[in-house]
Amino acid sequence: MTKPLLRVLEGSVLERPPIWIMRQAGRYLPEYRELRSRAKNFLDFCYAPALATEAVMQPLRRFPLDAAILFSDILVVPDALGRSVSFVEGEGPKLDPLIEEGAWRFGDVEKSLQRLAPVYETVERIKSQLPKETALIGFAGAPWTVATYMLQGEGGEKDRARRAAYHRPGDVDALLAVLVEATARHLAEQVKAGAECVQIFESWAEGLPPALFERLVLKPTEALIARLASLGASVPVIAFPRGCGGYLKLYTERVKAQAIGIDTGTDPAFASAAARPGQALQGNLDPQLLVAGGEALRRGAEAVIEGFRGRPHIFNLGHGITPEAKPEHLAALVDLVKGRA
Amino acid sequence: MTKPLLRVLEGSVLERPPIWIMRQAGRYLPEYRELRSRAKNFLDFCYAPALATEAVMQPLRRFPLDAAILFSDILVVPDALGRSVSFVEGEGPKLDPLIEEGAWRFGDVEKSLQRLAPVYETVERIKSQLPKETALIGFAGAPWTVATYMLQGEGGEKDRARRAAYHRPGDVDALLAVLVEATARHLAEQVKAGAECVQIFESWAEGLPPALFERLVLKPTEALIARLASLGASVPVIAFPRGCGGYLKLYTERVKAQAIGIDTGTDPAFASAAARPGQALQGNLDPQLLVAGGEALRRGAEAVIEGFRGRPHIFNLGHGITPEAKPEHLAALVDLVKGRA
Numbered sequence: 262m263t264k265p266l267l268r269v270l271e272g273s274v275l276e277r278p279p280i281w282i283m284r285q286a287g288r289y290l291p292e293y294r295e296l297r298s299r300a301k302n303f304l305d306f307c308y309a310p311a312l313a314t315e316a317v318m319q320p321l322r323r324f325p326l327d328a329a330i331l332f333s334d335i336l337v338v339p340d341a342l343g344r345s346v347s348f349v350e351g352e353g354p355k356l357d358p359l360i361e362e363g364a365w366r367f368g369d370v371e372k373s374l375q376r377l378a379p380v381y382e383t384v385e386r387i388k389s390q391l392p393k394e395t396a397l398i399g400f401a402g403a404p405w406t407v408a409t410y411m412l413q414g415e416g417g418e419k420d421r422a423r424r425a426a427y428h429r430p431g432d433v434d435a436l437l438a439v440l441v442e443a444t445a446r447h448l449a450e451q452v453k454a455g456a457e458c459v460q461i462f463e464s465w466a467e468g469l470p471p472a473l474f475e476r477l478v479l480k481p482t483e484a485l486i487a488r489l490a491s492l493g494a495s496v497p498v499i500a501f502p503r504g505c506g507g508y509l510k511l512y513t514e515r516v517k518a519q520a521i522g523i524d525t526g527t528d529p530a531f532a533s534a535a536a537r538p539g540q541a542l543q544g545n546l547d548p549q550l551l552v553a554g555g556e557a558l559r560r561g562a563e564a565v566i567e568g569f570r571g572r573p574h575i576f577n578l579g580h581g582i583t584p585e586a587k588p589e590h591l592a593a594l595v596d597l598v599k600g601r602a
Numbered sequence: 603m604t605k606p607l608l609r610v611l612e613g614s615v616l617e618r619p620p621i622w623i624m625r626q627a628g629r630y631l632p633e634y635r636e637l638r639s640r641a642k643n644f645l646d647f648c649y650a651p652a653l654a655t656e657a658v659m660q661p662l663r664r665f666p667l668d669a670a671i672l673f674s675d676i677l678v679v680p681d682a683l684g685r686s687v688s689f690v691e692g693e694g695p696k697l698d699p700l701i702e703e704g705a706w707r708f709g710d711v712e713k714s715l716q717r718l719a720p721v722y723e724t725v726e727r728i729k730s731q732l733p734k735e736t737a738l739i740g741f742a743g744a745p746w747t748v749a750t751y752m753l754q755g756e757g758g759e760k761d762r763a764r765r766a767a768y769h770r771p772g773d774v775d776a777l778l779a780v781l782v783e784a785t786a787r788h789l790a791e792q793v794k795a796g797a798e799c800v801q802i803f804e805s806w807a808e809g810l811p812p813a814l815f816e817r818l819v820l821k822p823t824e825a826l827i828a829r830l831a832s833l834g835a836s837v838p839v840i841a842f843p844r845g846c847g848g849y850l851k852l853y854t855e856r857v858k859a860q861a862i863g864i865d866t867g868t869d870p871a872f873a874s875a876a877a878r879p880g881q882a883l884q885g886n887l888d889p890q891l892l893v894a895g896g897e898a899l900r901r902g903a904e905a906v907i908e909g910f911r912g913r914p915h916i917f918n919l920g921h922g923i924t925p926e927a928k929p930e931h932l933a934a935l936v937d938l939v940k941g942r943a
Contacts, residue, residue, distance in 0.1 A: 420890060505847075507847055507872035511869075527848050531848035549761060552765055
């Protein structure tokens with residue numbers, strides 16, 4: 262029998278939505294914090310198949326979740342491309358930024374990605390240990406989101422990245438083309454290793470005028486999904502354009518994804534009206550409700566379930582779970598979504 | 603003859619839109635940086651009528667803008683309410699945050715606002731010096747945006763603020779009620795001193811689930827506009843719900859504002875479809891284009907003008923001008939919008 266999450270990605274409306282949680286393997290779990298302390302750098306942790314696999318399995322031992330997602334980071338792609346990515350405690354990622362003036366050079370994409378072999382080994386290991394009802398999701402950042410980090414050199418502000426899109430349009434388009442190719446290959450390798458579907462995180466779809474949304478978000482994501490198919494990796498795609506606001510309808514029309522991730526700041530009714538008929542939607546509980554818990558959590562979860570009722574729906578948060586979330590609140594949420602509360 | 607900006611707020615469609623720029627008095631101007639250096643703290647600068655008035659007049663000497671906006675800060679309201687606001691160079695504002703546990707107390711609103719007398723004196727001084735075609739805009743932060751700073755203690759993240767809305771709903775609603783009253787009185791005093799219209803900055807409308815958008819954004823803003831009218835300050839209102847995304851139609855229906863500010867990440871076509879018939883829209887050029895300049899600026903500005911053509915439109919950026927913007931690019935933009943390029 263097909264796993265519930267995959268059935269929804271095929272367009273089925275289930276009586277109760279399958280559930281998984283963005284960053285379900287993460288700092289809100291004490292066992293994760295212990296595990297994480299065994300590697301000095303975050304990327305070393307991501308590149309250690311035994312540690313990364315254990316991180317994925319931890320939440321599954323606590324909660325009957327319907328999917329596991331590879332433990333990795335969207336910045337492994339620029340890391341493989343030689344942008345010396347590092348994670349500074351409490352400050353987020355730092356990259357050797359692409360300089361505002363001067364040439365940008367990248368080596369051979371296929372060869373660069375060999376550095377990510379441990380990631381694909383992690384996918385294989387997870388696949389061999391997963392409960393049989395649990396789907397395995399691979400993932401990558403969308404080209405513009407990853408390009409933003411590469412242009413900016415860090416997270417947070419995106420001014421230098423957007424400025425580059427105006428100042429050096431040809432170079433930014435070439436960078437996006439490199440990222441389309443690298444990301445498609447990276448996802449195809451995950452699929453080859455056992456991923457049953459993939460999520461594309463467009464974390465920085467916000468704040469773009471129409472011409473840039475077209476050029477930086479829509480076109481590269483279309484190209485990525487087409488290239489993924491041409492590489493023979495024909496699995497369902499969940500595309501998550503966080504912060505895309507009023508562009509949602511345009512995005513669902515243009516991006517050929519089986520499911521669209523919906524962020525916390527979007528009304529499920531608005532999202533449903535923007536989706537293609539029968540298209541699955543994923544989301545969108547406020548992560549702060551897993552800190553708050555109690556009656557607010559129950560009402561919030563019910564509003565999400567009701568909001569997406571009648572269409573293929575994967576229950577999730579509208580953003581990653583935060584370190585302050587309480588595991589017992591997640592347990593209560595899973596019970597509620599599964600009708601056991 | 604009525605000033606062009608005020609005519610648009612009455613619903614007129616002008617051949618060329620009037621133009622002003624958010625943060626037009628600001629760090630991108632060398633003469634502002636010199637002026638700013640005369641006061642140690644930013645709030646001292648805001649509370650010095652001679653300095654604040656001069657800051658307002660500076661861009662008007664360079665560019666034939668259609669409006670001036672009071673030089674002040676949305677955080678003067680919590681400052682008046684006793685939250686000891688300070689601005690740390692390079693870090694943004696810091697407030698004595700409302701603690702997560704324990705009672706929140708505020709004194710008498712009318713009495714607290716007496717601290718803001720220098721702001722109203724500034725409005726009077728500006729009014730007496732303005733060119734006769736230039737409209738004078740007063741402003742304040744929307745209740746939720748100001749509350750977010752008060753709950754969080756700083757800008758940037760909003761997690762503690764949103765958590766408080768779930769954890770302590772009664773207290774957060776009471777805080778919003780205090781802010782509705784204080785903000786309405788603050789705006790009414792600006793109108794009494796000479797402001798011809800007011801802008802309400804809802805800078806943090808993003809990321810809210812429907813129930814919170816209703817409770818934190820829509821209801822307090824409706825209450826604020828109603829209270830402003832009941833205080834006799836019947837001037838046009840420009841409401842700017844930055845990042846409200848898919849809620850825009852709901853916002854335009856509920857918030858009785860003469861104009862709606864549109865952010866950079868919103869398609870003018872989407873905004874026009876969301877607006878009430880004949881309602882004025884303001885925006886929404888990407889501020890990065892005033893850094894980039896040249897052909898990209900020209901194309902971007904023309905797309906904005908075309909995007910709002912046929913409806914009452916006030917040309918502006920979709921976010922404040924940045925310190926990196928070049929004054930000569932703003933000069934070129936004003937010429938272009940006024941048909942002199």
